[in-house]
Amino acid sequence: MTGDPNSVASRFQSLGLPFLVPGTRPTQEPPQPSGLGYLRELGPVGGCDRSSPAPWESRMVTSTGTLPSLLLGTLLTFTSGALGANPGLVVRITDQGLEYVAQEELLALQSKLHRVTLPNFDGDVRIKHFGSVDYRFHRRLDGSFDVKVKGITISVNLLLDSEPSGRPKVAVSSCSSHIRDVEVHISGDLGWLLNLFHNQIESRFRRVLESKICEIIEDSVTSELQPYLQTLPVTTEIDHLAGLDYSLMGAPQATAQMLDVMFKGEIFSRDDRFPVAFLAPVMNLPEEHSRMVYFAISDYAFNTASLVYHKAGFLNFTITDDVIPPDSSIRLNTKSFRAFVPRIARLYPNTNLELQGAVISAPCLNFSPGNLSTAAQMEIEAFVLLPNSVKEPVFRLSVATNVSAMLTFNTSKITGFLEPGKIQVELKESKVGRFNVELLEALLNYYLLNNFYPKVNDKLAEGFPLPLLRKIQLYDPILQIHKDFLFLGTNVRYLRV
Secondary structure, three states: OOOOOOOHHHHHHHOOOHHHOOOOOOOOOOOOOOOOHHHOOOOOOOOOOOOOOOOEEEEEEEOOOOHHHHHHHHOOOOOEOOOOOOOOEEEEEEHHHHHHHHHHHHHHHHHHHHOOOOOOEEEEEEEOOOEEEEEEEOOOOOOEEEEEEEEEEEEEEEEEEEOOOOOEEEEEEEEEEEEEEEEEEEEOOOHHHHHHHHHHHHHHHHHHHHHHHHHHHHHHHHHHHHHHHOOOOOEEEOOOOEEEEOOEOOOOEEOOOEEEEEEOOEEEEOOOOOOOOOOOOOOOOOOOOOOOEEEEEEHHHHHHHHHHHHHOOOOOEEEOHHHOOOOOOOOOEHHHHOOOOHHHHHHOOOOEEEEEEEEOOOOOOEEEOOEEEEEEEEEEEEEEEEHHHEEEEEEEEEEEEEEEEEEEEEOOEEEEEEEEOOOEEEEEEEOOOOOOOHHHHHHHHHHHHHHHHHHHHHHHHHOEEOOOOOOEEEEEEEEEEEOOEEEEEEEEEEOOO
């Protein structure tokens, strides 16, 4: 719209639009069952170490917004995955989060409406004492005009689908808008005359603006919302071993207070994706509303990671004499073992030893209210290193330890840290006779504390990435541990720059 630079733009700050009222919700569809109620029939199955969809249409009819409503229904909506399983990750957007989205999108809509250009138009009108008068309205008239728009109602239908690549696709299937009232005041030398035609001018303005609103929405969905949704990852690479599956488990579940989006949340092997033998447990999310967004991360996500790294051999280790501290009273050779395993020194005099260890099965991370724990059951086999690189097994140990775990939030990731407890060592098999394993406990404990667990903690520090759209920043987090899942609440900031 051309004319005085302070015309429409200056008046949109006081539009009195209905969608400025926080907390209003779409009114066409009745509320759906809350969150995860539909999952409760399945229940949890097993544990970590116990043994192209049709398009759907989301209809939003509202008097409270335009692109806010579009984005609320599609903010985290993409490829539909297998139905019927419990999600490994749930993202819950609360009423605070929905209002924040509405405010951000309202700013975008207002910015676009500021730049609306009205066409020239003409017509005729009967004026008292003048009779029938023809008029033509040109944008090039001298002077300025102010426009005030009241009572905008917008109805939008979005068609959501997935591309063959598995990424989201969104389009406007229908759009209509209605403006209750438009007031125009024209100033300048001819303002008094043009104001005689204000009813005709306001009526034309209203029709033009109503059509422009839907044009803006359709263009914004195509040129902005669709590319923006493409920034939400379907899969994320964690490292050369593992990736994270963020495929959607079904349509978002909406109530008047929140929007729940269910993701698969499975960590998989990048080399050989194998089926997981257990399902994610049911998560009974608490009714928390102090933050804009909540991430409920099931133990399924962490325990599928344990499966991947265990199968890849990441939890295997080898202990040789060069990793033993110089001041240790025990060396990995048969001479040093003579004191408590006399037979090994006689059979293999002055021979080096090597210990090969592995975690027997993928450790299961256990979630209970306010607490995280796991248990590592290891097996360590000792070999004598004979000439010509021959390794001969001589005894086998079982090592058990309880481990406490800590999870923290770091900008956009969940990171972890393990704190091991005291180890328990048991001799399971020996070709060199029975012996007391207590002297080996100190050696094994040193290696595990200074080599094995730091390696695992370095990997946990790399973090579990959360599914975030581009330019989204999380802040003011709170972490809670519930039965079977981690509950992260956080506020959201959209970074415009």
